[in-house]
Amino acid sequence: MNGIKDLLYREPVVINEGVELFKEDLVKQGVQTVQVNFTPPAGGNPQLLDILDYLSDPRRKEAIALANQEAVKRVITSHPVLVGYGKALDVIPGMTAKTILHAGPPITWDRMCGAMRGAITGALVFEGLARDIAEAEVLAASGEIIFSPCHEHNTVGSMAGVTSPSMYVHIVKNKAYGNLAYTNLSEQLSKILRMGANDQSVIDRLIWMRDVLGPMLKEAMELAGEIDLRLLMSQALHMGDECHNRNVAGTSILSQALTPYLAQTGFSMQDKVDVFNFILSSDYFSGPTWMAACKCAMDAAQGIENSTVVTTMCRNGTDFGVRVSGLPGQWFTGPSQQVIGPLFAGFKPEDSGLDIGDSAITETYGIGGFAMAAAPAIVSLVGGTVAEAIGFTDKMLEITTDTNPNVTIPLLNFRGVASGIDVLKVLETGILPIINTAIAHKEPGIGMIGAGIVHPPMDCFVKAAQALGQNIR
């Protein structure tokens, strides 16, 4: 404590909150001053302030802090490794012949956005459950097909996230905690199922992926045993990726790891050439892989009593959904937001669909938008500056529990990525997590039209805090 006597002897060292003019004047006088960019906690909502007040009681605060430390410890110590590939129906828990998994929180057919509908009808055609898209639409609306969120099946799916029974998926194992995670394979280009495109070229590619790419990867991994994804991900960050929108480095080192085993598979030379060319055709090849790695780590942090750490952020193109460690099985949703960023030539902002995909699992873990400072090369893709990227990355420290020493950012003196988003900190600071993401066309059948930056709606965190207020005694 600085008693008043001490003050009158000591140079003031000042924190200024509010009118910035006062800070500038203090700086002019040579007084050491830091400006606090205040935003009203909980947006000034009195009911929420009561909840925050209730939860900040010292006893509860202590319980929450301990639980959050445990949750984030599990995230940090998680050790995801790639152990194989397999057919969704064979490996994903709860998968059936008539189940379609999708990105984001639960949603019914009638509320699905264009890209999601396009992907689902395409998948039904691909599975042979419908002859064409028109028939698929009728089937999808009939109630015969079970729609279920990937996240409820230890799975994540990029963009629409549509995963149907015969698609091949990654199998990722958490060596530290034993849990598994799954995600389907990158379709590479932009006119693809996950972006809502579903013409014959899309279906043909899915068939080839089912018959050639998937089985070859499966065989290669049977030879390889395991590939350390945490190590590769952390190397990729050192090579200028943030592992959500930039995957140039990650794809190179993942394919380096896979290639010797792909070469040893029993497939024809032509098939191998096709697979290598396919991998070469897009930097995004490893994008889903990192998602599964992140999912594997986040699932390990589920279900810790009193924890306010976010374990899921995902979107289905209509709703944004959040899940919290201390509230297992509960979804907190709000409207999906518009992604702001540059579009491919010929598209206008009004063409873009709302935020979609499970890829925000990367931000939930601490990479992607949270690690933008690691990937200065993509700041223009998402329409920003390098300084902004560093700013965003630093800002995420304000809403997270810890940094992850296993995944670091060279530019920030190898600081670990911000890890363990805390619902309460989001509300106190008014800072929303930042997400780098792709933009799909709002109509079915078209595909990717750009990329940019988006935030979850505050509603998700408000609802989560309300539930935490009820739950934490």
Place this chain on the structure above:
Amino acid sequence: MVMYNTYKQNAYYDSVTLMLFSSKLASVEGIKDAAVMMGTDHNKSLMMKSGILTEELARSITPNDLVIGIRGEGDDHIQQALKVLEEQFENKRQSVAGDERIRAKTLESAVKQLGNPNFAVISLPGKFAGDEAMKAMKNGMHVLLFSDNVSIEEENRLKDYAVEHQLLMMGPDCGTAIVNGAALGFANVVPQGNIGVVAAAGTGLQEVSVLIGRMGGGISQALGTGGRDVKEEVGGKMMLLALNALNNDPQTQVIGIVSKPPSPSVMQRILNLIQNFQKPVVACFLGGDEKLVAGAGVVAAETLREAASYLVDLSQGRQPQKLPDEDVDGIVAGERAKYAASQRYVRGLYSGGSLCYESMLLLEKEIGGIYSNIAHGEYELKDVESSKGNTLIDMGDDYFTDGMPHPMIDPRLRAERIKREAQDESVAVMLLDCVLGYGAHENPAGAIADAIHAARGSGKNYITYIVSVCGTDADRQNRGSQEKILRDAGAIVMPSNQQAALLAAKILKQKAE
């Protein structure tokens, strides 16, 4: 003429930033009027009055929304203005993002950055300010709480904590402090010395410290308490704590108190405390009876100027001497000769609340009741927008600062009011303060001079403008050049607020006789 309106939902910017944006917009060619403001009721009505906001739109706007209103000659001009505005937002965004790293989002992270901060200056909206002040104190910091709209219960909660932990909790509604030579909030560059002042009156403290410097004295510490501290409900908690601190401060040899009269029980506590002080004490209880402090060994001063003069006398080992009256008869006669028969009244427009209050007291004594938004009872000005008879207005009052910067920072509202008052044929004298120093506008005299020119151009009568500059030559605005700007605009510049008020009184008194 084209009018353009739009708003952004839930976009918060502080009022000072928005003032800068607005002035950038208004300077675009072909733009007649423009404002960018938060959508408070007060701001909306201001914008509607200026014809840059439609009633229809106003209804759907909440105080959390940012409202943009532009009136210009043509669509091209509006488009150009919008481009300029977008650049402003962009610059702000860039600069915020760019130096994100030397900022903090929360008080806790600022504490981490600084290591061992000992002071927090808080000027957030009132409903958040209390919690932040408490957080600051819990982190061991003293607080200058500039914000108003903090409840008295909250003030007590904060001050009880402060007393228990021997922390300074200056405010709420405290604008000024000088601690170890560092000016916090609104304060002037004054010489360091051996006079310590505690004030429950912000511009009162500024005026006294400025005059002390001008009279050859210097300031050791200048501490504020917030205006309500000496009320019964708060009990003078900070006044007592600060007086004790000054009594124990080796740099302080003489102690000054500047305040409205405390409640009787608070007064008793103050007198009980200072009776035991070895250091001489000068008390200026504006509007209080000198007899209140008689017998307590305290030197009573009636005005801020008198307080400054007594303090300087004592600090230099002299007995306090009454200041001689100045001869202003020549000026009085000269001004009176220029009025029309209808001109009878004074209108005072103040940015400093204590300066307004002191002038009101002085004028009341000489020419009778003065209407004011800070008067109570019969002379309370109910409709702040329309002056009547002799009126003095504190434009730093909540009514004017709801969603707008304080008039010491943003001179726009007062400039408008000067022009409006000048249209009133019953007005003879306009009384104004011009406060310099840290926190204040870069050229307040220029803003007054522009308003005087505009008023002269449109009003029928000759009006006497009397201004006093509360500031020093070391202030960045420079008192000398500010006074020159005012004189060049035809204003009479008096050396203190008291002398300005007394000159106005003399002019009007003789006029009435």
